[in-house]
Amino acid sequence: MKKKIVIANWKMNHDFYETTSFLRNLLKIFFEKKINNKKKVIIAPSFPFLHISNQILQGSSLSLAAQNICQMENGSYTGEVSASMLRSIGIHKVILGHSERRKYFSETNDILLKKIKIALKYGFHIIFCIGETALEREKNEQFLIVKKQLEETVFHCSSLEEISYFIIAYEPIWAIGTGKTATSEEAQTMHRYIRSLFIDKYGEKVSQKMSILYGGSINDLNARNLFSQEDIDGGLVGNSSLEIEKFLKIIQS
Numbered sequence: 001m002k003k004k005i006v007i008a009n010w011k012m013n014h015d016f017y018e019t020t021s022f023l024r025n026l027l028k029i030f031f032e033k034k035i036n037n038k039k040k041v042i043i044a045p046s047f048p049f050l051h052i053s054n055q056i057l058q059g060s061s062l063s064l065a066a067q068n069i070c071q072m073e074n075g076s077y078t079g080e081v082s083a084s085m086l087r088s089i090g091i092h093k094v095i096l097g098h099s100e101r102r103k104y105f106s107e108t109n110d111i112l113l114k115k116i117k118i119a120l121k122y123g124f125h126i127i128f129c130i131g132e133t134a135l136e137r138e139k140n141e142q143f144l145i146v147k148k149q150l151e152e153t154v155f156h157c158s159s160l161e162e163i164s165y166f167i168i169a170y171e172p173i174w175a176i177g178t179g180k181t182a183t184s185e186e187a188q189t190m191h192r193y194i195r196s197l198f199i200d201k202y203g204e205k206v207s208q209k210m211s212i213l214y215g216g217s218i219n220d221l222n223a224r225n226l227f228s229q230e231d232i233d234g235g236l237v238g239n240s241s242l243e244i245e246k247f248l249k250i251i252q253s
């Protein structure tokens with residue numbers, strides 16, 4: 001059975017103190033409330049705090065993801081962080097393809113494909129984000145867009161083993177940080193469509209096991225409804241993951 005997964009994408013939020021105290025408190029609550037590991041909880045803090053975060057979470061059921069990696073392996077790329085650097089501090093999950101990286105840092109599908117290849121080479125699990133803009137949905141192009149995003153990136157992977165390293169996150173851009181969530185039906189329809197694309201390309205077995213998460217204005221009030229849909233295997237959470245009480249409610253949903 002697929003595990004339900006909740007991922008906190010903290011983006012460029014939380015400094016050293018906020019990061020470490022959040023994680024210590026979360027661990028304490030997990031322990032006290034005996035929150036079991038049938039659910040997988042992943043936190044994606046900023047680069048400078050991944051190392052200390054990993055030390056804090058050692059031996060717990062919580063794990064970490066980086067928010068990005070460089071598409072180059074190593075060398076003269078000022079300001080970048082490589083997959084091998086992250087592996088050397090024990091990080092082996094990464095978020096790629098987030099719409100904010102596509103929009104503000106010009107990450108194209110070509111660049112993302114390079115990042116995927118490097119990530120897989122270093123054994124990373126990849127949380128890969130796809131999703132349409134408001135205008136594309138208005139024009140009813142959301143299915144075409146999502147298909148194209150996959151065809152130009154993830155679908156270049158040929159082996160089933162590689163595909164087993166992916167978690168897909170459907171994040172409609174119009175829902176990110178806007179307080180406007182996709183309805184459970186809209187999200188379920190898209191998730192089922194995404195799964196069908198994987199089934200067509202890679203077969204039932206690997207595709208039924210793949211976790212497809214929803215992201216975009218998830219909060220403590222709408223999470224339960226979204227997560228109860230058949231093809232929604234959890235969430236990628238931005239704003240509501242920054243406060244421990246809200247995030248806990250989402251985990252418990």
Ligand code: 13P
Pocket residue numbers: 009098171175176177178179215216217218236237238239240
């Ligand atoms: P919000 O939950 O703030 O809408 O952000 C979603 C997101 O972008 C997660 O990656």
